Amino acid sequence: MEETNKVGSxxxxxxxRLGITQEELAERAGLDVAFIKDVEEGRTYPAVGMLIKLSRALGKRLGTFTDDIEVKDPLITKASKKEEEGSKGKSHYHYFPLGKGKIDRSMDPMFIRIDPACGEKLSSHEGEEFIMVLSGKxxxxxxxxxxxxxxxDTVYYNSLVPxxxxxxxxxxxxxxxxIYVPF
Structure with missing residues (x-):
């Protein structure tokens, strides 16, 4: 399975497995069917908010779509070993999951690099988010x-608010x- 299409696959x-069409998934997730097709075909990598909507619509936790292997506690990710997940060249967001492999987790920690001129839309989903700015503004x-x-600077907010x-x-x-999304 190609890395950039792992999430879509x-x-x-x-x-x-649920026996639903792309149209039904789009309706359940509140997303456009063309977006679902682009994700499944690897033409786009969903922003976190969109991925959360898809995971909820499919009854899976967020990490189900990005994890590869199960690891024992404690999960340590060395700075030199963190790897970008799927968004390479396809988004203004570059995701580096920090909880990858911890299958019993309740939160999804990520290092995210955000390029300028980000045209992403407002997102809304169940749960909470905590962000700490590491560099830039x-x-x-x-x-x-x-x-x-x-x-x-940090911010902690309810993700239901757009x-x-x-x-x-x-x-x-x-x-x-x-990111915490109740399951």
Whole structure:
């Protein structure tokens, strides 16, 4: 299975196991069917909010689509060993999962590099998110509010409120994000 299409292949596999069509999955997840087709064919890598919607619609936890192997506690990810997951060249977000392999986890920690000019839409999903800015500046759109955060700043919010995280000042930013989605 090609790395860049692993998520799409797994989404297709679980959709087919449920015996539902792409149209039915799109309806359950509240997403466009063309988006589902692009994800399954590896033409696009879903942003975290979209991946959460897909995982909920399929009755799976978020990490089901990105994990490869099971590891024992404690799970340690050395800085030099973290690997980008699937978004290479297909998104303004570059995801580096930090909980990969811990199959009994309740949270999904990620290092995320955000390129400037991020055109992502607002996202909304069950759960909570915690973000710490590591470098650069981000702009958080949370409902109708906009907040700018710099290195060391943190934010913790309810993910049901429509939100978007983007790089500010037309420069890249790096964040640590911890996402909790109730199952």
């Amino acid at each position: 797994r989404i297709r596999m679980y959709r087919e 981000i702009e958080l759109t949370y409902g109708k509010e906009k907040h700018t955060l710099g290195p060391g 939100h978007k995280v983007s790089a500010a000042d037309n420069r890249p930013a790096e964040i640590l994000a911890v």
